[in-house]
Amino acid sequence: MKKVVLAGGTGFVGQDFETRFEQLGYNVLIISRQSGHIAWQDRTAIIEALEGAEMLINLAGKSVNCRYTEENRRIIMDSRVETTQILGEAVLACTQPPELWINSSTATIYRHAEDRPMTEKDGEIGSGFSVEVAKAWEQAFFAFKLPSTRQIALRIAIVLGDGGVMKPLTNLVRFGLGGAQGAGSQQFSWIHIEDLFRMVMYVQEHPELEGVFNASSPHPVTNRELMSSLRKQLGVRIGLPSPRWMLEFGAVFIRTETELVLKSRWVIPDRMEKAGFTFHYAFLDEALSDIVKQSRE
Numbered sequence: 001m002k003k004v005v006l007a008g009g010t011g012f013v014g015q016d017f018e019t020r021f022e023q024l025g026y027n028v029l030i031i032s033r034q035s036g037h038i039a040w041q042d043r044t045a046i047i048e049a050l051e052g053a054e055m056l057i058n059l060a061g062k063s064v065n066c067r068y069t070e071e072n073r074r075i076i077m078d079s080r081v082e083t084t085q086i087l088g089e090a091v092l093a094c095t096q097p098p099e100l101w102i103n104s105s106t107a108t109i110y111r112h113a114e115d116r117p118m119t120e121k122d123g124e125i126g127s128g129f130s131v132e133v134a135k136a137w138e139q140a141f142f143a144f145k146l147p148s149t150r151q152i153a154l155r156i157a158i159v160l161g162d163g164g165v166m167k168p169l170t171n172l173v174r175f176g177l178g179g180a181q182g183a184g185s186q187q188f189s190w191i192h193i194e195d196l197f198r199m200v201m202y203v204q205e206h207p208e209l210e211g212v213f214n215a216s217s218p219h220p221v222t223n224r225e226l227m228s229s230l231r232k233q234l235g236v237r238i239g240l241p242s243p244r245w246m247l248e249f250g251a252v253f254i255r256t257e258t259e260l261v262l263k264s265r266w267v268i269p270d271r272m273e274k275a276g277f278t279f280h281y282a283f284l285d286e287a288l289s290d291i292v293k294q295s296r297e
Helices: 012-023 043-050 070-093 129-142 166-174 193-205 223-234 244-254 270-274 284-296
Strands: 003-007 027-031 055-058 100-106 150-156 158-161 190-192 211-215
Touching: 003 012, 003 043, 012 027, 012 158, 012 193, 027 043, 043 070, 055 070, 055 193, 070 100, 070 129, 100 129, 100 193, 129 150, 150 193, 158 193, 158 284, 166 223, 166 284, 190 193, 190 284, 193 211, 211 270, 223 284
Parallel strands: 003 027, 003 055, 055 100, 100 150, 150 211, 158 190
Antiparallel strands: none
């Protein structure tokens, strides 16, 4: 049986991927901190899981949806860098290592951009804590030179599906708060979870592809357009805006950071499109329509 290893596969994306891989006939092995899975401390079990696997997909990392306290900053960084190092050492120890290792990265690595889109070739790396995490994550990944394993880092935009970020966004709209957040002009780069999975399968099928790829729809929208589209899909006519001061005030109480909604992420999947990949959900309206339909069913 074909085998795939999902590291950190217990979150929204990991659970979705597990189901899709099993539907394709894969034996899915998960490395996580949850009981019943392969433990991060069990090096022997990790190596055994990786032996002969078609793919290793690393999704591990503490959620950034929290206040950036000193302790949370440390955990966010370590949960990405240390797990990547554990996996790299395990791959090197394999007799028959995975053919492909896909490591998560983030579209947040680019600077706040409202003037032009960021591609893999000419995108400008930003500054700040989130960017430093992304840089350290990719550095840890590409520090490994693996003669038998192809390496791809996916700089993933906001993933849309029946779960994840859609739940709080939907709640905002239903409670009448689905207007623009902050100025509303900040770019929102996104990808439908089905296209993210299709992208994974596409790079597996094309052995000439390696390195860094932006995992995002080719048609990002502004925050104002995002909320307008979501209101339309949910049949809500009015949405009150949330000015910056209100977001800053509320973020303290719900223990998160306003960067998650105020940073302008304008990211284009240039390399992926040039490689021939086509999106099922290239435009936001059709993506949201599909997701809202799924949630109602």
